[in-house]
Amino acid sequence: MTQTxxxxxxxxxxxxxxxxxxxxxxxxxxxxxxxxxxxxxxHPAATYFVRAEGNSMINSGIFxxxxxxxxxxxxxxxxxxxxxxxxxxxxxxxxxxxxxxxFLKPSNGKFRKIQITKDCEFExxxxxxxxxxxxx
Numbered sequence: 001m002t003q004t005x006x007x008x009x010x011x012x013x014x015x016x017x018x019x020x021x022x023x024x025x026x027x028x029x030x031x032x033x034x035x036x037x038x039x040x041x042x043h044p045a046a047t048y049f050v051r052a053e054g055n056s057m058i059n060s061g062i063f064x065x066x067x068x069x070x071x072x073x074x075x076x077x078x079x080x081x082x083x084x085x086x087x088x089x090x091x092x093x094x095x096x097x098x099x100x101x102x103f104l105k106p107s108n109g110k111f112r113k114i115q116i117t118k119d120c121e122f123e124x125x126x127x128x129x130x131x132x133x134x135x136x
Contacts, residue, residue, distance in 0.1 A: 040130050046073035048126070050083060050092075057081070057092055060107035066133040068092065070126035081128040086114060087121045092128065 041047045052066045060081060062068065068083070076082045076095040083092055084104055093104035093114070102116040116122045 040069050040132075041071075042129070043071055043073045046126075047071050047129075052092055052131075056106035056108050056111045058108050060094070061133075062092065062107070062128075062131050063133055066131050068128045069130040069132070071129050072126040074127040074129070076124055076127050083125040083128065085121070085123045085125060086116070090125070095124070 037044070048070050050068050050070055052062050052068055053064050055064055057063075062081070070083050074080075078095070078097055080095045081092060082095045082104075083090060084095075085091075086104070091104065091114075093106055096103040096105045096113070102122075103113045104116065105113040
């Protein structure tokens, strides 16, 4: 089995942040390198990536084709975005607990929230920690 050199994953990180408002002069030097695995993945053994499909989460910044970074070791809190299985179907939604009831809520008004009942086969597959998408 070949061992991967983690230094191959290092990407330069600019010293100064980029301002999204009025432009400022750019610095001509880099501060350090950043390993995207260390930045995106806190629990490697419990993390996986999945591609989103559909538009039920667009108001949370998740678009069809985006890659979601999911951590299975995290417990969802109220309004966490989770990957869940409901009756064998996978979905990405906000986890909402209200008055001893659990709902999976979309981030798009065109979709209805899903109430989890005792009749549902339901399982949380992880909490979404990052979304990676291409700017078009």
